[in-house]
Amino acid sequence: MSEELxxxxxxxxxxxxxxxxxxLAETAVQQGIGPLAxxxxxxxxxMSHVGEQFAQRHLFLxxxxxxxxxxxxxxxxxxxxxxxxxxxxxxxxxxxxxxAKGDIHEIGKTLVGTLLGANGFTVHxxxxxxxxxxxxxxxxxxxxxxxxxxxxxxxxxxxxxSVIELFDRExxxxxxxxxxxxxxxxxxxxxxxxxxxxxxxAVSAVGLVQKLLQAKTVEVG
Ligand code: B12
Numbered sequence: 604m605s606e607e608l609x610x611x612x613x614x615x616x617x618x619x620x621x622x623x624x625x626x627l628a629e630t631a632v633q634q635g636i637g638p639l640a641x642x643x644x645x646x647x648x649x650m651s652h653v654g655e656q657f658a659q660r661h662l663f664l665x666x667x668x669x670x671x672x673x674x675x676x677x678x679x680x681x682x683x684x685x686x687x688x689x690x691x692x693x694x695x696x697x698x699x700x701x702x703a704k705g706d707i708h709e710i711g712k713t714l715v716g717t718l719l720g721a722n723g724f725t726v727h728x729x730x731x732x733x734x735x736x737x738x739x740x741x742x743x744x745x746x747x748x749x750x751x752x753x754x755x756x757x758x759x760x761x762x763x764x765s766v767i768e769l770f771d772r773e774x775x776x777x778x779x780x781x782x783x784x785x786x787x788x789x790x791x792x793x794x795x796x797x798x799x800x801x802x803x804x805a806v807s808a809v810g811l812v813q814k815l816l817q818a819k820t821v822e823v824g
Contacts (some may be wrong), residue, residue, distance in 0.1 A: 605636055609645040611679070614650025619669025621676035625673070629682035639806065643712065646677050650710070652822040654786075659750065674710055682713075685721045694725040696748040696816045699741045701729035702761035702785075708755035711785060714750060718805040719812060735769040742746070742770070742779045749799075749812050754785040764796040780815045782806060 608631060615623040626644070629639040653670040657801045692808050700716040702709055709731050716726045727745055729737060733752075737775035750770075763783045768778045781800035785790075793801035800815055802808035 605631075605634070605640070605644075608634070609633040609641070609648075610637065612641060612645030612751070613649040613652070616670050616673050617647055617675075619666060619673050621673045624677040625680055632680065632684055636678065638681040638688075639718075641677075641681060643804070643806075646674055650674060652682075656782055678710065678713070682717050685717050686738065688721045693723075695723040697725045697727070698749045698751060698812065699727050699729060699738065699744055699745060699747040700739060701733035701741075701753070701758045702731040703752055703754040703766070704732060704734045705762065706754055706756050706759035708753070708785070709787070712716065712751070712753035712756070714752070715802075715805045715808045718809055722809050722813070732740040732797040735822045738766050739769050739773055739775060742775055747779050748816055749780045749782060749789045751782050751784065751808070754783070754788060757787050760787060760792060761787075767796050767798060782808070782811060782815070 608627060612624065614625050615627055627645070628641060631645070632638070650670060653662060653667055657664075657667050698716070698719050700719075702712050711796055712731075713728065716728050720726045727747075729739065729741055738750055738752065743745065750766070752763045752766050754763050767776075767781050770779060770781055776799070782800040782802065783796075783798045784802050788801060790801050800811045802811045
């Protein structure tokens, strides 16, 4: 039953059809299907397919734009559901999220932020195309525990490195942990640039932040 729904979700992204994507998300909510399952098993495979087709020049930029619009229509329904999963517990820590300089991909970064918020963290989203200086200013001003830098382009991954270098120069680390993610980002890159952590998806990002902040409490206390 939900397999058919997931398949239709995937297709709505490939078709770049926001109305269908939104309606299917609403159906999932009505049927009690978890928002994360809908995102990961329904919509994200559609995005991956579009990305692959774009790389092989079977689809073009307008198709990718349309797919993103459809994804955002679905997320508009599913994000409030994700937030509802959270409770009113006190903040587990302050997180600053943003997409690296020169990069305007926002869907994954926003999803990570939403899920962290649903798990009790206070999340400040700086948006896309965020410079290292802006990350540092926000980390200082908001007394962030963790800063998350997303990059979806191989050409913008270098700005993740710049954030880490600036944080080190300004003595912001190790108090502030810098974690990275995004489709092209690997554990190897994370180790190479000495990031404090890397996660391949939003669920693992929550686990990573929880682990980092637990370690911090132990160190401090
Ligand atoms: C949608 C999309 C777009 C949309 C973005 C719309 C938006 N508002 O976000 C638009 C059309 C604008 C776009 C533009 C471009 N895109 Co684009 N895009 C995509 C696409 C199809 C999907 C991305 C997405 O949203 N995925 C769904 C989310 C849920 O997944 P995600 O982002 O990976 O996030 C998850 C994890 O990575 C992780 N994560 C993400 N961030 C973080 C951060 C932290 C801290 C952590 C811990 C984890 C984490 O958790 C997330 C949730 O599970 C990808 C293909 C792909 N497979 O990634 C191409 C892709 C990323 N784009 C690509 C390209 C080339 C471009 C353009 C250069 C195209 C052009 N010629 O103009 C421009 C660049 C614009 C710019 N300056 O940024 C290439 C990049 C190739 C490369 N090697 O660098 C890809 C891979 C497509 C391809 N196969 O060629 N794109």
